[in-house]
Amino acid sequence: xxxxxxYNAISNISPQYLEELSFEKTVDxxxxxxxxxxxxKSKLPVIGIICAVVGLAGITCVAAIKGVLGRGMNELQxxxxxxxxxxxxxxxxVYTSESxxxxxxxxxxxxxDDKTVANADKITVVPEAVVADERCAFISFxxxxxxxxxxxxxxxxxxEYAYEDEAMTKELDSEGGFYNGVNDIGGKQVYEDGTPLQxxxxxxxxxxxxxxxxxxxxxxxxxxxxxxxxxxxxxIYVKLVNLCELYKCxxxxxxxxxxxxxxxxxxxxxSVNKNVGKKLENTPFTLDSIGLSPxxxxxxxxxxxxxKGTIPKFIGVVLKDGTVLGIGDDVHNSSDGNTAHQxxxxxxxxxxxxxxxxxxxxxxxxxxxxxxxxxx
Amino acid sequence: MEDKxxxxxxxxxxxxxxxxxxxKFGSYCYQIANNILNSREDAEECVNDTLNIIWKTVPPAKPxxxxxxxGKIVRNQALIKYRTYHAQKRFCGLELIMDELDECxxxxxxxxxxxxxxxxxxxxxxxxxxxSKADRELFLRRYYLCESVRDIAERYGLNQNAMAQRLSKLRxxxxxxxxxxxxxx
Numbered sequence: 345x346x347x348x349x350x351y352n353a354i355s356n357i358s359p360q361y362l363e364e365l366s367f368e369k370t371v372d373x374x375x376x377x378x379x380x381x382x383x384x385k386s387k388l389p390v391i392g393i394i395c396a397v398v399g400l401a402g403i404t405c406v407a408a409i410k411g412v413l414g415r416g417m418n419e420l421q422x423x424x425x426x427x428x429x430x431x432x433x434x435x436x437x438v439y440t441s442e443s444x445x446x447x448x449x450x451x452x453x454x455x456x457d458d459k460t461v462a463n464a465d466k467i468t469v470v471p472e473a474v475v476a477d478e479r480c481a482f483i484s485f486x487x488x489x490x491x492x493x494x495x496x497x498x499x500x501x502x503x504e505y506a507y508e509d510e511a512m513t514k515e516l517d518s519e520g521g522f523y524n525g526v527n528d529i530g531g532k533q534v535y536e537d538g539t540p541l542q543x544x545x546x547x548x549x550x551x552x553x554x555x556x557x558x559x560x561x562x563x564x565x566x567x568x569x570x571x572x573x574x575x576x577x578x579x580i581y582v583k584l585v586n587l588c589e590l591y592k593c594x595x596x597x598x599x600x601x602x603x604x605x606x607x608x609x610x611x612x613x614x615s616v617n618k619n620v621g622k623k624l625e626n627t628p629f630t631l632d633s634i635g636l637s638p639x640x641x642x643x644x645x646x647x648x649x650x651x652k653g654t655i656p657k658f659i660g661v662v663l664k665d666g667t668v669l670g671i672g673d674d675v676h677n678s679s680d681g682n683t684a685h686q687x688x689x690x691x692x693x694x695x696x697x698x699x700x701x702x703x704x705x706x707x708x709x710x711x712x713x714x715x716x717x718x719x720x
Numbered sequence: 721m722e723d724k725x726x727x728x729x730x731x732x733x734x735x736x737x738x739x740x741x742x743x744k745f746g747s748y749c750y751q752i753a754n755n756i757l758n759s760r761e762d763a764e765e766c767v768n769d770t771l772n773i774i775w776k777t778v779p780p781a782k783p784x785x786x787x788x789x790x791g792k793i794v795r796n797q798a799l800i801k802y803r804t805y806h807a808q809k810r811f812c813g814l815e816l817i818m819d820e821l822d823e824c825x826x827x828x829x830x831x832x833x834x835x836x837x838x839x840x841x842x843x844x845x846x847x848x849x850x851x852s853k854a855d856r857e858l859f860l861r862r863y864y865l866c867e868s869v870r871d872i873a874e875r876y877g878l879n880q881n882a883m884a885q886r887l888s889k890l891r892x893x894x895x896x897x898x899x900x901x902x903x904x905x
Contacts (some may be wrong), residue, residue: 347821353840355792358787521882
C-alpha cells in the first residue's frame with residue numbers, strides 16, 4: 345500500500361525532529377513504576393502558567409453580543425460600543441454587496457453522489473465584516489442554506505486560502521473556523537449569552553453553530569508570512585473550498601463548491617506604540633517597544649548575547665482592574681542576532697487603553713522559563 | 721541513565737537496560753501505540769513487543785538515537801497489529817491516519833522499492849526542515865506520534881476544525897513538494 349510507504353518513511357525521520365517533541369511522563373513513571381501508562385496531556389498550558397504566576401484576579405463574563413459587526417465576530421468578544429468605535433475609526437468594515445466581489449464555482453470534476461450535500465447550489469456565503477490592523481485581519485462570513493445535524497456533525501471548509509494578488513499566486517497565512525457559539529473566558533467556557541456550557545451524556549460539549557435563523561458564521565484570520573507585511577488599505581482575495589459536514593474530523597458530505605471574494609481591508613490603524621525599555625532578566629533580550637491594538641501586539645527587542653535560536657513569547661495582558669487575560673495565539677517571529685521582532689495575534693479582542701501590563705514567557709520553547717510582567 | 725549508557729547496557733546484555741528503557745521511554749512508546757490502536761491492552765502488548773525487539777536487535781544494531789529507534793519499532797509493530805485488525809474489521813486509529821496520508825501521495829505513483837523509500841524519507845526530512853517549528857511539531861504529532869486531531873487541538877487551545885484545516889494544509893504542501901520533485905511512491 346502506498347500510504348504504508350509514506351507511513352514507513354515517516355517512521356525513519358531524522359531524530360533531531362523527534363527531540364523537538366515534548367511528551368509528558370506520568371506520575372507513575374516518575375515514581376519508577378515499571379508499567380507504562382498513557383501520558384496526561386496538559387490543556388491550555390499558557391493559561392496554566394498565567395494562573396500560577398499571577399493568579400486569576402477576575403473573570404469577565406459576557407452577555408449576548410449584538411454589535412454592528414455581526415455574530416461571526418462574537419468569538420473576538422468585543423462589546424457593541426467597541427465594535428461601533430472600530431467602524432467609526434475605519435479600523436473595521438461592515439461589508440455590503442457593493443463593497444465586495446463574490447463568486448461561486450461548482451467543482452465540475454467532482455461526482456454528485458450521496459456524499460454531496462443536497463441543494464448545494466442554494467447555499468450562500470457572504471462576507472459580513474472585517475477588523476484589521478497592521479499585522480492581521482479577522483474576516484467574518486455568513487453561511488446560509490446549509491443544514492445538518494449539529495448534535496453529531498460539525499461544519500467545515502475543506503480548505504481556505506487568502507492571497508495578496510488577484511492572480512492568487514502570493515498566498516497569505518490564513519486560518520479559519522466556524523463559530524460554535526461558545527466563548528472561552530479565563531479558561532471557562534460559556535455560551536455567547538453568558539450561560540454555562542452544556543454537555544451530552546458522553547461528555548462532549550453541546551455546540552450552538554446555528555443562529556435563530558439557521559445561519560452559520562465563519563471567522564477567518566489572515567496575516568502576512570513575515571512580521572513586516574501591513575494588512576491595512578489592501579485588497580485581498582479569499583477562496584473558501586468545499587463547505588462540508590464533518591464527523592470526528594472526517595468529511596461526511598461536501599458541497600464541491602468554491603467561493604471566492606475580493607475584499608477591501610480597513611485603512612486606519614488603532615495600534616498604539618509604546619516605549620518600554622525593559623531587560624528580561626537572565627535572557628539576552630531587552631523589550632524596547634510594543635505596538636498594541638485591540639486584536640494583536642508587536643514586540644520589538646534588542647538582543648545582546650546568544651539567543652540560542654529562541655525568543656520570548658507574548659502570552660497575555662493584565663487589565664487595570666486586575667483581570668488577567670491569556671490571549672496570545674499565533675506568532676510570527678524574526679531575528680537577525682541583534683534585534684528580534686514578534687507579532688502575536690489575540691484569541692479575543694481587548695481595549696488597549698485598559699491594559700496595565702503585558703505577560704511574557706522568557707523562552708517560547710520552554711514553558712518553565714518563567715513569566716515576566718511588564719508594565720506598559 | 722543517559723541513552724548511550726542504556727545502549728552500552730544492551731550491548732553488555734544487562735537487563736537493567738530494558739527496565740531503564742521502560743522507565744524513560746515507556747510512556748512515549750505507549751502513546752504512539754495507543755494512538756494508533758485505540759486499545760490499552762493492544763498498546764501494552766505492542767510496547768512489550770518493542771522491548772523484546774530492541775533486546776534482540778541491539779546488538780548488532782547501534783542506534784544513533786534511542787528515541788527514534790524505539791519510535792520506528794513501535795510504529796512498525798502497531799502497523800502489523802493494524803493489518804491484522806483491519807482484516808478482522810476492528811476499528812483502529814490508524815485508518816484515519818492512512819486515509820490522510822493517501823492525500824499526500826502523487827496520483828501517478830506506483831513503485832515501492834526500498835531505494836525509493838529511502839529517497840522518500842530524505843525528501844520528508846528536507847520538507848520538515850523547511851517547515852516552521854510549530855508546523856513541524858503539528859505534522860509529527862499527527863503522523864509520527866499519531867495523536868488524534870482532537871488531542872492536538874486541545875494541546876494548542878484551538879478548535880478541532882481549525883486544527884484539521886492546518887493539518888490538511890500541511891498534507892497539501894507535502895503533496896505539492898513531492899509532486900514538484902517528480903517523486904513517485
